[in-house]
Amino acid sequence: MLSKLLTNYEETVAVILFCIGFSTMLLNKNLLKKIIGMDIMDTAVYLFLASQGYIKGRTVPIVVDGIQSVEAYINPIPAGLVLTGIVVSVSVSALMLALCIRLYYRYNTLNLDEIIALAGKEEV
Amino acid sequence: MATPEWFGKFKHRMAEIVETENDVLERDMVRSQEIEPEKGETEEEMYRRIRLEQEKQEEEEIAKRLHEWNSRNVSKVSRGVYCALCVLICVTMIALLMYTVTTLPSFGSPDHPINNEVSARYIEKGLQETGAVNIVTGMILDYRAFDTLGESTVLFTAAMVVLFLLRLDSGSEKYSQLARSMKEAPHADNFYEPRHDAILQMTAKILTPIIILLGIYVVLNGHLSPGGGFSGGAIMGAGLIIYVTAFGFADIRRFFTYKTYQRVVLCALLTYAASKCYSFYTGANGIHSIIPLGTPGAILSSGLILVLNICVGFIVTCTMYAFYAVFRKGEV
């Protein structure tokens, strides 16, 4: 089992990164850290996906010299999906950072617990 | 207390440098408040005093609020339970996912389930069917174009929400308070403008054309080489950002305003949607598409993919620049 983990080292690292990101997002109180945690989580998923498409000894899926056999290129699908995913995650981070700035202007802090407590005291 | 003396001196010196730099800005800021210097005080000292007073007040207020918040019944027990629960969830998840990883085929081996007839067709017939030499581009902009249309929409949605959150309108009174706090915050960027930094401007003069040229290359060659609309657009956006950092917003307004942003994104996204409309409609109804695919490998080939790449490039450039501008000073 351990040897299998070592053979699939890319996936293993992706899983570890996913869990690091996940725990940062849950445990860290600072909003910025939560956002970074979320980004790490997303990149971990993309790493997992892209490592699935990799095949040893094959090259980039760009047709060279008219060679079009399956044996020559790696799987293009994961790369395409990851490309889409990266755009999604940059949009999400931009939105969250904008929200951070607004919250900071209002509450002068980025500690989420504190912000929630301060907001609770405001009038409805 | 064991800090060496030279370190203290160095720190002191650094602080002085930073301070003199800030003082120039302070002066403009405080001048508007019409405060007279106290007796026996130079102007310099007065600005420093006022600033320190303001800071102290601010910090005291924050400290007070923190104290209030702490004295409320923040139960440490529930926090502990929460942490323990999170750790438990994480450990369970890592175990389950690790186990899943062990059941997968080996890394780098060709017998993954995903290497099936789908990817085979992309590789074997992609060039003939889409005209794109770069199979990944052909896949995301032709075979799975619906996803990619959704992706551009995500970017558009995020841009709208960010503009909604951070754009300041002089017209509305209700949020003028926010506008004031953003524009007059001690370190707001409006105070830094225009700031003629010779080194930065020289570097930007050389770098900006190169970066933008690279971006254009990456966009236009999206179907031939690695890259495409999104990465090229991000590079061009970075070029614009460098330009604006060096020369200021007043300069970039000559050719890029909020209206430009709106119109470019509108045209690009509408073109994108319209061309996809055409290809989806013809595809589903079995009508032969009249758009020629051209010679593979030529720059003017692969039908709509080139147009789509250019559209995406424009959308991304403008959106990235808009993010930067709106983050920095609340307007595009």
Place this chain on the structure above:
Amino acid sequence: MTFVTQLMLLFLIVCAIAVCLTRNLLTSVIIYMGYSMIMSIIWITLESPDLAITEAAVGAGITSLLFFLTLKKIHAIDARNEVRRAHEQAQKEKNGGADDGNA
């Protein structure tokens, strides 16, 4: 090549843990920028240059830039604290004797 990849992956984990554990926000954002850069190298080793370009332009470029702008807006970078400490020290030196006497 495998060795390099594995080293990079190890580095990735180290960076991720460091990002979570550093207290200073600026430091963690800079480490995150490095994380993105390493990620883009890993994309190259995985034969996906498209992703590498995108990650370098977006992850290490635009996203980090937005993080920095946010930090600036929330005063996490400014030298305010340093200035203040230096100023207080200078004050102390100016009327040093009295302060020491009180203490």
Place this chain on the structure above:
Amino acid sequence: MQFVQNFPFFCILLTLMGAVASSVMNSRMARRTTLFLILADLAMNVSVMIYTLQTGDSYAYKMGHFPAPWGNEIRVGVLETVSLTVFLLVILFAFLGGMRKSEKEIEPTKYNIYCILTDLVMLSLIALVYTNDMFTAFVFIEINTLAAAGLVMMRQGGRALVAGVRYMMMNLLGSSLFLIGCVILYTITGHLLMVNIRESVAALAATGQYHVPLTVVVSLISVGLAMKCALFPFDKWLPAAYSNSTPTGSAMLSSIVSKGYIFLLIKVYVRVIGFDVIRSLGICDVLFIFGAIGMVAGSVNATRAKTTRMMVAYSSVAQIGYIFAALGLGSEMGVMCALWHTLAHSATKSMLFISAHTLDHASGDTHLRKDLRGAFYRSPLAAAAFTLGAVNLVGVPLLSVFITKVTMAQAAIQIGGRHTVIALCALAISTLLNAKYFLGTTMQMYIPDHEHPERNAKVKINFYAALGLIGFIALNLTLSFFAQGIFGALLDGLARFA
């Protein structure tokens, strides 16, 4: 191929183009565009619905020149079109009902962004209902999340922003879990298209290979979507998000955004994984338990809520619990019950939110439950709508939610054993609590306020709000009176859904 079969695709593209075009319009034009888009989508969707009801079959529509496993496709059947028609009607009435009030609450220069976000929520809902591809589903989930976040924060006050950040945190966590679930599913099956995944999963389940990965996938996707719908342990963000938005925002969030995710979850269970496999994995029981706890916990919280909107929002938690408990029963009857409740709750809850906002406004911009005393005399129409929604959710016979409860009880009895006991207990407790808080609030509205007689004067509500409320009442009554026909159609659709 007939021309009418193109309509779902037209809906998606038209809504997208309309949303993009609204970004350069002023608020008036943007509002008109949104209304036009809703009506156009509705018209197209009704014609597709009639077409599918006539043929009784579902069809796949290629998005592009390439057939299914290579290109994207959407799939249209009776179930999709009927549900979507109800959802679009809800959007229409919610938009009308909250139009004037939203205008006052939103910064005028940003009103067009509000319209754009409404369009985008609608777009992603249509795409989520029709999509036949897991990754497309993920992309549109993200659009839905971001646009809905904008709607949560529309009022820009401190509470709205905090509600927004809590909403975003939970939802992003949910999307990430959904994404990694999709990715692992793709890894072990090699497909993204739902029908192809089904075949591979059936093959894998038959060999017993990948039992644990499949369980992990299904639980990740379920937990991810449950977080986004605010199933019981993840429900902390919901009340703040729903109650601090604008009227249209709350109505859309409660009845459109979360329902899109539920529809997708049902699709994943029925079409992607297959219910026999789901049952063998044992995920159902977990969902059932949490759903049942949610039914009770949401109602208990609603009883203690001080403001009307909070009460309605907490009742949403309870109703989501109903849907998940019904799904967790793991039988066809259970899925039917969940689907029906998705529609019934969508129509009812948005009506409750719109009428609660109208009543609050009529009672002098109050929020508190106790201030609603005598509200009937101030705004009879809104009070009538609120009463209808309240009695409906309590489960008065002949109304739509009653059918849910009966179906659920039947399904639970069919299964027998512990399920029956738990389901019946949860149903009974939840119904009692529902009756307590909803009827308590409703009764109070009919008692005139003797201490302040001047408060009993009628307050004029604007034309559009009245239109929206009348539309909602009509929609709910239609769902109740023609329940048998609609239920039958849905049952037919479900058979062809897989």
